[in-house]
Amino acid sequence: xxxxxxxxxxxxxxxxxxxxxxxxxxxxxxxxxxxxxxxxxxxxxxxxxxxxxxxxxxxxxxxxxxxxxxxxxxxxxxxxxxxxxxxxxxxxxxxxxxxxxxxxxxxxxxxxxxxxxxxxxxxxxxxxxxxxxxxxxxxxxxxxxxxxxxxxxxxxxxxxxxxxxxxxxxxxxxxxxxxxxxxxxxxxxxxxxxxxxxxxxxxxxxxxxxxxxxxxxxxxxxxxxxxxxxxxxxxxxxxxxxxxxxxxxxxxxxxxxxxxxxxxxxxxxxxxxxxxxxxxxxxxxxxxxxxxxxxxxxxxxxxxxxxxxxxxxxxxxxxxxxxxxxxxxxxxxxxxxxxxxxxxxxxxxxxxx
Numbered sequence: 146x147x148x149x150x151x152x153x154x155x156x157x158x159x160x161x162x163x164x165x166x167x168x169x170x171x172x173x174x175x176x177x178x179x180x181x182x183x184x185x186x187x188x189x190x191x192x193x194x195x196x197x198x199x200x201x202x203x204x205x206x207x208x209x210x211x212x213x214x215x216x217x218x219x220x221x222x223x224x225x226x227x228x229x230x231x232x233x234x235x236x237x238x239x240x241x242x243x244x245x246x247x248x249x250x251x252x253x254x255x256x257x258x259x260x261x262x263x264x265x266x267x268x269x270x271x272x273x274x275x276x277x278x279x280x281x282x283x284x285x286x287x288x289x290x291x292x293x294x295x296x297x298x299x300x301x302x303x304x305x306x307x308x309x310x311x312x313x314x315x316x317x318x319x320x321x322x323x324x325x326x327x328x329x330x331x332x333x334x335x336x337x338x339x340x341x342x343x344x345x346x347x348x349x350x351x352x353x354x355x356x357x358x359x360x361x362x363x364x365x366x367x368x369x370x371x372x373x374x375x376x377x378x379x380x381x382x383x384x385x386x387x388x389x390x391x392x393x394x395x396x397x398x399x400x401x402x403x404x405x406x407x408x409x410x411x412x413x414x415x416x417x418x419x420x421x422x423x424x425x426x427x428x429x430x431x432x433x434x435x436x437x438x439x440x441x442x443x444x445x446x447x448x449x450x451x452x453x454x455x456x457x458x459x460x461x462x463x464x465x466x467x468x469x470x471x472x473x474x475x476x477x478x479x480x481x482x483x484x485x486x487x488x489x490x491x492x493x494x495x496x497x498x
Contacts, residue, residue, distance in 0.1 A: 146411045147268070149261075149283040149290060151178045152418020152449060153481050157250070157259040157289055162482035168450045174253075176246055176287055179385055180209020182239065190242045193343055196234035196350050212422070216386040226354055232384065233353035237346055239286065240380035244324040247287045260481045261293035264417075264490055269297055271494040272314065280316040280407050284419060284426075286324050286382055290317070306362045310400035318404050320426065322395030325365040326381035330356045338377070349377060362397055393425040405429065409437035413497050415490065416447045417481050421458045427465040434467065444473045446493045452478030 154176040156163040168178065177184070183204040191198050200218065207214035215235070222228035251257050272279050283290050294301040294317060301315055302308060306326055309317045319326070333355045338348045349356070362381055383395040394401055408430055421427075434440045445468065449455040455476035462468055477489045484490060 146280040147415045150419025156481040194234040230353040243286045265297040282318045321383040322381035327378035328381045329359045329361040388424045405433045408433035412441045421461045430466045446475045448477045
């Protein structure tokens with residue numbers, strides 16, 4: 146299993162590795178890290194969704210620790226109901242931001258070959274030789290992993306949401322949603338929404354207190370034969386928080402069910418650019434192991450910007466996910482791109498034989 150966090154997409158240029166210094170500042174030329182999502186340089190996306198503007202000062206002041214701040218905002222919205230609308234607008238802001246920055250990033254990579262592409266190539270060579278199965282878990286909203294899957298693995302066409310989460314030998318889980326996924330919602334009031342484009346979106350945002358998710362997801366331009374067209378849609382984006390509460394995952398429930406079944410049989414785990422701070426995923430991992438009453442995990446590789454941060458992530462995982470004391474842990478501190486150049490992943494895979 147490979148788990149990807151925001152650091153993986155931030156460091157996804159195979160020819161220009163990110164440095165620890167580039168992780169510490171505000172950057173507009175790479176896919177953003179979580180702590181930079183509300184950087185003032187992204188203000189144009191806030192203009193598109195005015196309802197989010199009241200939260201910007203607070204979120205920028207909280208950076209890089211925006212997840213706890215958004216969680217506090219959610220708690221306050223239970224009694225300050227006007228904040229429900231502001232929080233809903235954040236969902237639209239994030240989708241627009243990540244969609245645009247991904248497109249800009251790929252424009253700078255003429256062949257669209259990313260570190261994801263190179264890593265999947267190495268994994269596929271290893272997987273075919275051993276006849277193994279591979280699960281890919283991402284907490285990112287962008288589609289860089291999706292594009293790499295379609296490039297390297299013929300099985301992974303990923304045309305619709307139903308193509309994720311299960312397969313023959315490959316499994317892809319986008320737990321926090323995707324910029325090209327939308328969830329159907331129902332309204333507890335009868336109202337006509339007449340706008341189009343961003344006007345439609347802002348009208349739906351204004352009804353945040355009356356919105357109820359249906360659990361039905363659709364991918365951009367997806368048309369399911371024999372099924373009635375979806376109604377009102379909102380971005381399938383899980384707002385960044387530590388616990389996520391009732392909005393844990395922004396993906397179909399069967400994807401979470403498949404992942405729960407996969408976790409106990411994972412033997413080798415690779416973590417790239419993920420901080421291991423999502424309590425809802427930690428709980429999912431622990432409960433999956435407890436329910437199955439077994440774990441096959443024997444090796445863990447953590448790749449992050451620095452060795453110190455990688456070792457901290459590994460320690461956090463061992464404690465919060467109840468990893469067995471028998472798990473062999475390796476840490477690499479050069480980041481995703483440099484890790485590929487120095488064969489960190491290749492060596493780890495070769496040792497799995």
